[in-house]
Amino acid sequence: MLGFLTRRLAGAFLVLLLVSVLSFGIIWLVPGDPAAVFLDAGATPDQVERLRRELGLDKPLAMQVVEWYSRILKGDLGRSILLSRGVTEAIIERLPVTLSLAGISLVLSVVAGVAAGMVAATKHGQPVDQAVMAGALFGLSIPEFWLGLVLIVVFAVQLGVLPTGGFVPPTESITGWIRSITLPAIALAVVHMGFIARMTRAALLEVLSQDFIRTADSKGLTRLHILLRHGLPNALIPILTVTGIVAGSLLGGTVIIEQVFSIPGVGRLIIGAILSRDFPVIQGGLLFVALVYLTINLLVDICYAIVDPRVRLE
Amino acid sequence: MPAPLLRVDGLEVALASTGATIIEEVSLSLEPGETLGVVGESGSGKSVLALTVMGLLPRALARTRGNIQLGGDELTTLSPDAWRDRRGRDMAMIFQEPMTALNPVMRVGHQVEEVLMNRRGMSAGDARRRATALFERVEIPEPARRLAAFPHELSGGMRQRVMITIALAAEPRLLIADEPTTALDVTIQAQILDLLRDLQKERGLALLLITHDLGVIAEITDRVLVLYAGRVAEVAPARLIFDAPAHPYTRALLASRPALTGPRDRLVSIEGAVPSVGAMPPGCRFAPRCSFAIGPCMTAPPALIACAERHAAACVRVGELG
Ligand SMILES: Nc1ncnc2c1ncn2[C@@H]1O[C@H](COP(=O)(O)OP(=O)(O)OP(=O)(O)O)[C@@H](O)[C@H]1O
Ligand SMILES: [Mg+2]
Numbered sequence: 001m002l003g004f005l006t007r008r009l010a011g012a013f014l015v016l017l018l019v020s021v022l023s024f025g026i027i028w029l030v031p032g033d034p035a036a037v038f039l040d041a042g043a044t045p046d047q048v049e050r051l052r053r054e055l056g057l058d059k060p061l062a063m064q065v066v067e068w069y070s071r072i073l074k075g076d077l078g079r080s081i082l083l084s085r086g087v088t089e090a091i092i093e094r095l096p097v098t099l100s101l102a103g104i105s106l107v108l109s110v111v112a113g114v115a116a117g118m119v120a121a122t123k124h125g126q127p128v129d130q131a132v133m134a135g136a137l138f139g140l141s142i143p144e145f146w147l148g149l150v151l152i153v154v155f156a157v158q159l160g161v162l163p164t165g166g167f168v169p170p171t172e173s174i175t176g177w178i179r180s181i182t183l184p185a186i187a188l189a190v191v192h193m194g195f196i197a198r199m200t201r202a203a204l205l206e207v208l209s210q211d212f213i214r215t216a217d218s219k220g221l222t223r224l225h226i227l228l229r230h231g232l233p234n235a236l237i238p239i240l241t242v243t244g245i246v247a248g249s250l251l252g253g254t255v256i257i258e259q260v261f262s263i264p265g266v267g268r269l270i271i272g273a274i275l276s277r278d279f280p281v282i283q284g285g286l287l288f289v290a291l292v293y294l295t296i297n298l299l300v301d302i303c304y305a306i307v308d309p310r311v312r313l314e
Numbered sequence: 315m316p317a318p319l320l321r322v323d324g325l326e327v328a329l330a331s332t333g334a335t336i337i338e339e340v341s342l343s344l345e346p347g348e349t350l351g352v353v354g355e356s357g358s359g360k361s362v363l364a365l366t367v368m369g370l371l372p373r374a375l376a377r378t379r380g381n382i383q384l385g386g387d388e389l390t391t392l393s394p395d396a397w398r399d400r401r402g403r404d405m406a407m408i409f410q411e412p413m414t415a416l417n418p419v420m421r422v423g424h425q426v427e428e429v430l431m432n433r434r435g436m437s438a439g440d441a442r443r444r445a446t447a448l449f450e451r452v453e454i455p456e457p458a459r460r461l462a463a464f465p466h467e468l469s470g471g472m473r474q475r476v477m478i479t480i481a482l483a484a485e486p487r488l489l490i491a492d493e494p495t496t497a498l499d500v501t502i503q504a505q506i507l508d509l510l511r512d513l514q515k516e517r518g519l520a521l522l523l524i525t526h527d528l529g530v531i532a533e534i535t536d537r538v539l540v541l542y543a544g545r546v547a548e549v550a551p552a553r554l555i556f557d558a559p560a561h562p563y564t565r566a567l568l569a570s571r572p573a574l575t576g577p578r579d580r581l582v583s584i585e586g587a588v589p590s591v592g593a594m595p596p597g598c599r600f601a602p603r604c605s606f607a608i609g610p611c612m613t614a615p616p617a618l619i620a621c622a623e624r625h626a627a628a629c630v631r632v633g634e635l636g
Contacts, residue, residue, distance in 0.1 A: 210414065211414035211415045212414060212416055214409070214415075215415045215417070215480070216417070217401070218368060218370060218401050218407045218409075219401065219402040219433065219480065219484065220401035220402030220403055221428065221433075222432075225432065229428070230417050233419050233420070234418065234419055236419075308419050309418075309419060309466070310418060310464070310466055
């Protein structure tokens with residue numbers, strides 16, 4: 001188990017190293033002078049020079065590399081040019097917003113998706129199965145932003161039961177928070193629900209055809225008991241895998257959904273930075289997103305070892 | 315003679331898709347405390363017969379005819395749930411392949427305990443104590459530690475002992491063992507068979523023992539049912555199968571039998587091949603491979619003809635060849 005984790009951690013570290021090189025290099029991929037790109041065409045050479053110094057671009061490359069790594073190792077992602085504040089603080093401040101949105105969507109899509117997949121698998125080939133699968137396929141093919149807009153039009157504009165956008169922190173008002181997060185969470189969850197439902201069904205069908213299910217059947221256990229104690233636990237590895245993929249995809253999805261619902265999360269911060277060519281935020285954001293993805297993957301790996309004793313041996 | 319515990323009468327099982335029959339007109343009876351061996355080449359329908367009795371046929375197959383009675387109750391008219399309730403209570407089964415028959419992500423102890431708790435109403439503590447005792451009975455060393463093992467941590471022989479424990483936990487009256495030793499090493503095979511025989515005696519189980527190994531038949535069964543291509547070729551007391559085989563197929567089986575001390579491999583040495591499902595000859599299914607076949611053998615499947623007490627063979631030439 002320990003060896004397994006060490007190997008996974010080492011792999012994650014390598015990826016992080018690669019991403020750090022990449023995000024450092026991004027600034028060099030910009031045609032021309034990054035400082036000049038950020039500033040308007042009308043900026044004086046003096047202003048450009050000052051910004052270059054601020055970004056450390058005046059120093060020799062080797063020096064810049066050393067500074068970059070000594071900074072990020074301390075968790076300091078630099079200062080935003082636009083917001084004139086630390087990138088790390090800006091991200092941390094917005095993190096709860098994004099995480100709560102992605103987290104709620106994740107719970108929604110896993111619970112509904114796994115349940116739907118289980119129903120479909122147990123009613124394999126029957127009308128219920130076909131209905132669930134058609135629904136899942138439909139959900140899968142709806143773009144998130146479009147669903148978001150439709151939800152706004154129906155529930156916020158026409159019915160007027162939920163706000164059109166914005167974000168109320170739970171510390172301010174719990175009901176306000178739930179009301180503000182419901183539509184974006186649903187918009188994000190539907191696609192992933194369909195995805196998880198299909199994967200769960202496929203994984204369960206595969207498991208339910210195996211010999212040990214027949215053994216469970218020979219014990220006279222109820223169908224529900226067999227499904228929950230023998231079927232599902234053996235289908236958890238593929239379900240965990242898609243859950244990991246979905247968690248990553250949800251974080252990506254928040255970028256768009258935060259725009260649609262004007263939610264001040266990390267996604268909007270990064271989009272804003274890209275549009276205004278705020279390089280330190282782009283670099284820091286990239287590194288941060290990579291860190292989140294790797295953490296998710298590591299968690300999934302740990303879960304593998306928990307649900308399947310055979311994984312611990314590998 | 316005691317009333318039979320299990321009675322199978324005119325059983326027919328067919329492919330759900332094409333209706334091609336896999337077993338036909340299979341009848342048997344089994345008394346409490348008796349061991350009935352079922353022999354036949356690979357594909358003769360031994361497992362299908364066992365699964366049908368248990369009510370565990372896969373979707374692709376369906377029982378199309380015949381009755382199954384357990385302790386006088388007709389099983390075939392039961393609802394699926396009522397039949398399910400008979401499993402793990404009145405009857406239990408040990409499967410051919412111990413490697414895949416256990417749930418790989420559940421501790422083996424729990425796979426035993428869930429029968430005790432869910433089917434026999436025991437508390438978790440009682441179930442644990444009972445499972446430990448059963449592990450001891452089936453000679454699993456260090457039972458307390460083994461209860462916590464996962465199947466992949468056990469050898470094939472140990473897994474089959476766990477399977478036997480699971481079957482015993484139900485305290486069934488009928489135990490079906492489908493080639494319980496085929497997948498195991500020769501030395502382990504003998505141990506498992508001894509264990510099964512002892513348990514059968516100890517508990518007065520009715521044991522339906524499926525095998526392709528005539529050595530096993532000689533060692534532990536009272537009577538034998540010889541299946542060929544889904545039909546009963548011969549049924550006889552175990553001793554008579556060796557001393558006075560009546561069906562040419564049984565004789566061929568005996569002739570092709572490796573020496574008792576040699577490796578017990580699958581029976582392969584009879585000339586020709588078993589006809590396949592959906593392409594059965596119209597007459598006796600063994601006729602194409604039979605050196606005694608005559609005209610009538612080709613036209614209609616022969617009925618079982620009694621040749622001695624409790625001894626019958628499905629061969630028109632039973633009298634002459636005897
Ligand atoms: N699920 C299934 N779908 C289609 N055909 C099947 C299925 N299960 C069994 N059969 C067919 O039924 C016939 C009898 O199979 P069965 O497994 O009962 O043989 P067996 O006597 O147990 O052989 P073995 O000694 O190899 O275990 C075979 O021809 C097999 O192809
Ligand atoms: Mg078989």
